[in-house]
Amino acid sequence: MIRTMPVIPEVETCIHCGLCLNQCPTYRLTHLETASPRGRIYLIEAASHGRLDVTSGVADHLYLCLACRACETACPSGVQYGRVAEAARDVLGPPGRPFQRAMVRFALRHLMPHPGRLRSVAAVIRFYQRSGLAALALRLLPRRLRRPAALLPEASTRFYTPEAEVLPAIGEPRARVAFLTGCAMSLFFAEINEATLRLLRRNGCEVVLPQNQACCGALNIHNGEVASARAMARRNVDAFPVDVDAILTNAAGCGAAMKEYGHLLGDDPDYRERAERFSTLVRDTGEFLAALGLRNSPKATDRVVTYQDPCHLAHGQGVRAQPRALLAALPGTTLREMVASDRCCGSAGIYNFLQPETSDALLAEKMEAIRATGASVVVAPNPGCMMQLRYGVRRFGVPVRVAHLMDLLDEAGA
Amino acid sequence: MIADSMSLAPRLETLLGGEWVTVGDTSRWAVDGVIPGIAVRPGDSEQVGAVLRLCGEAAAAVVPWGGGTAIEVGNPPRPPHVALLTDRLSGLVEHDAANLTVTVGAGMTLGALDGVISGQGQFFPLEPPFAERATAGGAVAVNLNGPRRAHCGSARDLVIGARAAQADGTLIKAGGKTVKNVAGYDMCKLFIGSLGTLGVLTELTLRLLPVPETSRTVAVWGDDPSDLLRLSGRVLESPLLPAAVVVVVDAVAAGALGRNASGLLVRATGFEAAVARQVRDVTAWAAQAALDAETLEGEAEGALWQAIRDFAWAGGGIAIRVTVPSGDVPAVFGRLRSALPASSGAVVHAASGTIWIHADPAGFTATALGAVREISAGYSGNVLVARAPRALKASGDVWAPGTPPRTLEIMRAIKQAFDPIGTLNPGRFVAGL
Amino acid sequence: MTLAPLIRRLQAIVGNAYALHRPEDLIVYEQDALMVSRHKPDLVVLPDTTQQVSEVVRAVRELGLPIVPRGAGTGLAGGAIPERGGVVVALTRMTRVHDIDPISKTAVVEAGLVNADLTAMLEPYGLFFAPDPGSQVAATIGGNVANNAGGPHCLAYGVTSNHVLGLEVVLADGTVTWVGSRALDEPGYDLTGILVGSEGTFGIVTKAIVRLLARREAVRTLLAIYDTMDAACEAASAVIASGIVPEALEIIDGMSMRAVNKTLQAGFPEDAEAALLIEVEGLAESVPVLIERIEAICHRQGARRIQTAATAQDRMGLWKGRKHAYGALGKLARRAIMLDVCAPRSHLARIMRQITEAGTRLNIQVANFFHAGDGNLHPNLLFEFDDNSPEYARVVATTEDIMWACIAVGGTITGEHGLGMEKREYLGWMNSDADIAAMKRVRDAFDPDGAMNPDKVFPTGRPVHGTIPSVRAAGGADR
Structure with a gap:
């Protein structure tokens, strides 16, 4: 695979200071410059200027990145590495060895954009899990495949299906919002979507659930499928109303991606302005509720909770304080911070399937950090993180409930 | 020894002037009972260098003397030797009070230094034994520290610049008058605590502290x-x-x-x-x-x-x-x-x-x-x-060092490079350096 | 020469994953944080233990290749650039802490441990490692040792060399030895002292015995805002001259503060031309007295406004802002070069005026943020052209004028970044031939073949910037 790398202007902002190195989870594991943001930028820059061939080795280095964007938080020059990685990966195509890459490409191109097809796949997974085949598979599958099988979350007993296109506010209306039901959230975490909607409505939000909405496209953007991601973004821009106070999502990855639609469709004259308007409206549900303020006084539960910053919430959207403020509003709940709460848990979209070793190493560290807090609940408001952490608590035997922020708020009657 | 001093003394007298060279009546500069054949009192850095070169040519060892307060530190000297007294290098070069530094001749006593700086509310916290009589150069070369070491720093923390005369007579400077300086190796460190075996300190720049209220x-x-x-x-x-x-x-x-x-x-x-x-x-x-x-x-x-x-x-x-x-x-x-x-x-x-x-x-x-x-x-x-x-x-080396052999080899190589014929306080330092 | 046998041997020592030889693995080691030069190494090795370092050095030296030790590559003087090729030995995998002795306040750590990680690890003991270079979140202890790193809080606590008691070093012949010890006054020459700041030219430091300090019980931080750089410098000099040595005393100019504000909510004023960032630590009883006196001096020196950090978060914000200043310059110009020079603290205002004049004369924009308390200046030259353009000569000329101005008042051409490649040709401006010869004798005692990090520190006659340094006499050798 020899390709030419175009010049990515964002790369020029890097001053090579290295302050990102030790904040990068893959650098911390390998201590290799090629596994650091600065190293990856250097590779891209060298390839763009003809000093380096774009070999499969280069692709491997660029795909070892979790796209967690911790480097963006660390970067004093404001390099938006997420965008750099997305642009470079779009040139490289999806990750993995040829067969794997074909599978990933197929899924990104032919499943992700189509909610119906996704639902069918999830149904198969649900059947597989409930029929006892899963337990059997975990024993019989070759070791290489056991892990991805174990990683699959327990599919919800039902999928989330909006009961109407507009759900009225309960009590005095305070805001009108649109909600992205999301693919992972509605297929694997239907209860959380339901909890989110209850919570929003109880807090005076009228919620619009656009029927034509699609997956946000984040996985495609991160895995070298920008063209299909653009199509999904356009579909959402078309589907969502903009005469709302906010466009909400309870998935950090989706929020980060949708806040970038303006950039993603920046070259599309028909969509650019609408996409920008769309992006300015996007909020994470936690971010939104913290600003709106909880209306009802929650009931007390004595417990210790720890909070895992989803990368695409903390690094991608700079949302750190708001979820914590909401937790602090729950009587009886003590928030005990874990070490490096904003370090990636190793989930990173489909990364845990593609880079199991790195993912596992990060998960092991994360589980230790969670265990050390003595918390009984770990809150991680993002489906990818929740899947990974649930796999982690099973595998490492950590007696902790993995919950979404919306779960706890809804349970407390907030 | 006599032959050496006979030929060396006139040359030293020519160099320094007769009044600054003492031959014969030198027992007061004995160290561990070893009496120098000659004692000299050079008047500036260049003269120190010239003395070292002449002594080297005459195969005479040189024992540098400051206030003599800690002259006994070290192994006994090897005769024949010349006592090099630094008492004439006792001038104030510059007290940059606003920079909290002072530059002095190595022969200035710490007592005299205190007289220079205390008026401006500053002090030099080294406090070696008999600090009133100990010279700046001697105190640094011997590196005996005082009670406030952990709080105020030791010689290696307080000396930021130095001039030294080398065995071949050339003068070098190390460091400067800024508290931070990484232009080249930190050569000051070599002269601190090395008992004059790599060169004779002629001038020092020292960090000062404000006198506590x-x-x-x-x-x-x-x-x-x-x-x-x-x-x-x-x-x-x-x-x-x-x-x-x-x-x-x-x-x-x-x-x-x-x-x-x-x-x-x-x-x-x-x-x-x-x-x-x-x-x-x-x-x-x-x-x-x-x-x-x-x-x-x-x-x-x-x-x-x-x-x-x-x-x-x-x-x-x-x-x-x-x-x-x-x-x-x-x-x-x-x-x-x-x-x-x-x-x-x-x-x-x-x-x-x-x-x-x-x-x-x-x-x-x-x-x-x-x-x-x-x-x-x-x-x-x-x-x-x-x-x-x-x-x-x-009965043995006064330090009896447990230095790892390869580290000692490096020390020997440094000594050999700085003082190939063994003029500078030979045999007195650690492991005979 | 085919490297295949050496690659196999190195793979056997460190494992395949850590003996790098493919172009895409090597190319990222062309540079450190000095962006004006790049040279590709022949190979890169990342050993995990001292024993491996020793075996690697032996294997490489049998073929006569040079060795370039490397930490995190955050150095700003090009000290880790393999100008002659050879093998880069990166210590970044060696991150173990072997011993923390909270009573003696020492720790034995491996060279690849990141400075900030050490301090984080010491938190439960109430201890910290004092050197805090701007790069401390990434820089390794080994790199700090090689460059005798400083940082804002070195004003009161001293630079790296004041905090290193002993070192384990692998010499060019592969032998492993220790210098210094956990106890003070180790007999013999202070090889620890001379190794600190030797920029990897003596050997590869693999472990360090570091001194730790106890966290002070009280800390206060204030920002004194001035309308001119001149007034800010006079105020900094006045604080020091009054006999107060704060833990940190920094100056940041308006341009830099505004640049930082663009990327970070640091809490810097938008409307100031210069600010003093001052921190005092100590006993609860002494800190308020100090602050009061410093405030009085700052007011007397014409401060427009003084704000104190009310919370720990405010304080962290100010420091994060200060440490991000260099990076934030990326927002001001396409290229920035940070200089690192020192002047005696009594000459601050004068030198800053000369720096401004040099920038104006040569039409180069200069941003400043620096450790005013110890006279350690960091003029940042901002420009839009490439370093191979003819315009670049103006950058070099500005650099030279600034260095010369510092030398003239008894200062130095580098206070904490080192000479590396960047400034090696200027050593002769500071030091006489005899001084340099003496330094070389020390290097030769450690590394007679000049195998370790060759062509660093000493003048080579080959310019780094594509511009030959002006010939100026070693006037700095005398006051």
Whole structure:
């Protein structure tokens, strides 16, 4: 695979200071410059200027990145590495060895954009899990495949299906919002979507659930499928109303991606302005509720909770304080911070399937950090993180409930 | 020796002028009983260099002299040798008060230095024994530090610039007058504590500190030094920032302080409120340990610290310095006590892990010294026999270094490169360097 | 020469994953944080233990290749650039802490440990490692040792060399030895002292015995805002001259503060031309007295406004802002070069005026943020052209004028970044031939073949910037 790398202007902002190195989870594991943001930028820059061939080795280095964007938080020059990685990966195509890459490409191109097809796949997974085949598979599958099988979350007993296109506010209306039901959230975490909607409505939000909405496209953007991601973004821009106070999502990855639609469709004259308007409206549900303020006084539960910053919430959207403020509003709940709460848990979209070793190493560290807090609940408001952490608590035997922020708020009657 | 000095003396006289060269009547510059054939008093750096070159050509060793207060530190000199006195290099080059630095001739005594800088509310905190008479160059070359070492820094922290005359007569400078400087290697470090074996210091630039507004010392008296060491540990692990924490042990030490007991002395310096708090805390901790405490200030306090500073060197006797990691002081000290003759006294600088032992030569044998070394080595410490009767010194290297062989090779290579024919204090430093 | 046998041997020592030889693995080691030069190494090795370092050095030296030690590559003087090729030995995998002795306040750590990680690890003991270079979140202890790193809080606590008691070093012949010890006053020459700041030219430091300090019980931080740089400098000098040595005393100019504000909510004023960032630590009783006196001096020196950090978060914000200043310059110009020079603290205002004049004369924009308390200046030259353009000569000329101005008042051409490649040709401006010869003798005692990090520190006659340094006499050798 020899390709030419175009010049990515964002790369020029890097001053090579290295302050990102030790904040990068893959650098911390390998201590290799090629596994650091600065190293990856250097590779891209060298390839763009003809000093380096774009070999499969280069692709491997660029795909070892979790796209967690911790480097963006660390970067004093404001390099938006997420965008750099997305642009470079779009040139490289999806990750993995040829067969794997074909599978990933197929899924990104032919499943992700189509909610119906996704639902069918999830149904198969649900059947597989409930029929006892899963337990059997975990024993019989070759070791290489056991892990991805174990990683699959327990599919919800039902999928989330909006009961109407507009759900009225309960009590005095305070805001009108649109909600992205999301693919992972509605297929694997239907209860959380339901909890989110209850919570929003109880807090005076009228919620619009656009029927034509699609997956946000984040996985495609991160895995070298920008063209299909653009199509999904356009579909959402078309589907969502903009005469709302906010466009909400309870998935950090989706929020980060949708806040970038303006950039993603920046070259599309028909969509650019609408996409920008769309992006300015996007909020994470936690971010939104913290600003709106909880209306009802929650009931007390004595417990210790720890909070895992989803990368695409903390690094991608700079949302750190708001979820914590909401937790602090729950009587009886003590928030005990874990070490490096904003370090990636190793989930990173489909990364845990593609880079199991790195993912596992990060998960092991994360589980230790969670265990050390003595918390009984770990809150991680993002489906990818929740899947990974649930796999982690099973595998490492950590007696902790993995919950979404919306779960706890809804349970407390907030 | 006579032949050498016969031919060397006239050349030195030509160089320096007859009045600055003494031949014959030189016994006052004897070191460990070895009398120099000639004593010279060069007037500037260039003359120091020229003396070294002439001596080198005549195969005469040179023993640099400052105030002579610590001239005994080191192995005995090898005759024939020339005593090079730095007393004429005693001028003030520059006191940049606003920069908190001073540049002085290496032969300026620390007493004279204090006279220069104290008027502007500054001081140089090295405080080696007999600081009034010790010269800046001598104190730095010998690297004996004082009670405030852990708080204010040692010679290696306080010397930021130097000029030195090398064995071939050329002059070099190291460092400068900025507190941070990484232009080239940190050559000052080579001249600190190397006993003049790589070059003769002719000028030094020193960091100064502002004289603290208030100083008081809590003296806690007790019969059992281990109680006092425990209390010193409490002080050192507390948030307090004492300027000095010293335990003086046994009759000899306490005698020098006029108290027939062991004592813990904690010096607090700085603003009144902070000093008062430290005094209050230490006094309270002493009371909790059922120990008597008193607070000293003014002249009494000054006299106390001077006595501690000079303790091992005052009067005759053997002076030994044991240095260990500060956390190991109580354990090391406990073991030393049982190994040392009852007549020995000790001053323990708890924060820097330095134990000065003063012993009566009559009761102190090579066996006792061997025991001290063994104890210290068990804690990765080191021992310097700073002053001792010739026989004891001659029984081996006064440092008896445990330097790893390859490290010693590098030291030898450095010495060889800086002083190929062995002019500079040959044989006197560690492992004969 | 085919490297295949050496690659196999190195793979056997460190494992395949850590003996790098493919172009895409090597190319990222062309540079450190000095962006004006790049050279590709022949190979890169990342050993995990001292024993491996020793075996690697032996294997490489048998073939006569040079060795370039490397930490995190955050150095700003090009000290880790393999100008002659050879093998880069990166210590970044060696991150173990072998011993923390909270009573003696020492730790034994491996060279690849990141400075900030050490301090984080010491938190439960109430201890910290004092050197805090701007790069401390990434820079390794080994790199700090090689460059004798400084940082804002070195004003009161001293630079790296004041905090290193001993070192384990692998010499060019592969032998492993120790210098210094956990106890003070290790007999013999102070090889620890001379190794610190030797920029990897003596050997590869693999472990360090570091001194730790206890966290002070009280800390206060204030920002004094001035309308001119001149007034800010006079105020900094006045604080020091009054006999107060704060833990940190920094100056940041308006341009830099505004640049930082663009990327970070640091809390810097938008409307100031210069600010003093001052921090004092100590006993609860002394800190308020100090602050009061410093405030009085700052007011007397014409401060427009003084704000104190009310919360720990405010304080962290100010420091994060200060440490991000260099990076934030990326927002002001396409290229920035940070200089690192020192002047005696009594000459601050004068030197800053000369720096401004040099920038104006040569038409180069200069941003400043620096350690005013110890006279360590960091003029940042901002420009839009490439370093191979003819315009670049103006950058070099500005650099030279600034260095010369510092030398003239008894200062130095580098206070904490080192000479590396960047400034090696200027050593002769500071030092006489005899001084340099003496330094070389020390290097030769450690590494007679000049195998370790060759062509660093000493003048080579080959310019780094594509511009030959002006010939100026070693006037700095004398005051």
